[in-house]
Amino acid sequence: MYLVHATLRPLAPDGSLPRDVRDLLLAAIRPEDRVEHLVVHPDAVPRPVLGVYLLADSLAEAEHRAAAFCRRALAGTPRLSGWRTAGVAVPLVTPFYERLLFGADGADGARRPAGPGRPEGPRDTDGKDRPGLNGPGTLPSSRDLFHPP
Incomplete structure (x- = not known):
């Protein structure tokens, strides 16, 4: 469905x-x-x-x-x-799951994965860095979630 x-x-x-x-x-x-x-x-x-x-x-x-x-x-x-x-x-649901995994707004200042070629995360129109929470991105594997390095 x-x-x-x-x-x-x-x-x-x-x-x-x-x-x-x-x-x-x-x-x-x-x-x-x-x-x-x-x-x-x-x-x-x-x-x-x-x-x-x-x-x-x-x-x-x-x-x-x-x-x-x-x-x-x-x-x-x-x-x-x-x-x-x-x-x-079809609406994109990646931001929803990223918020579940990483927190609501990235207030900890940590960079989030933002997909291949964009390790720094997206930039807003004003040129400032933004955490990759709402940009296209990859989620960490379940191995990383349950077995941290």
Whole structure:
């Protein structure tokens, strides 16, 4: 099962989602969509987000299925016809697990692994070093966690 986030955007600048948006979307699910669960985050910033939990054989298939479902459901539901998807993607969870392993914000000042070729961690737009907690990175192996050097 995959969780795919679909960012929703209104066609009109002042558009707002109906309160029963989840029920409307649930009614649009077909068996071939392989959708197992839906979560709506109407107050997400900068735009509302739909969490689509679905079955698929690959990440690419999951994103494709979620995008197709959203296009069809939004266009085919009169009360949602003023909405479109602004983007569909599987959310990255690496930062979540890195925070579990290393602490919430890297306040200890230690450098974090930031992936091949980036041992120092990412730099922000102001040129200052930032710990690699939110950048692409590799997690330590379980051997390192349970059998420290």
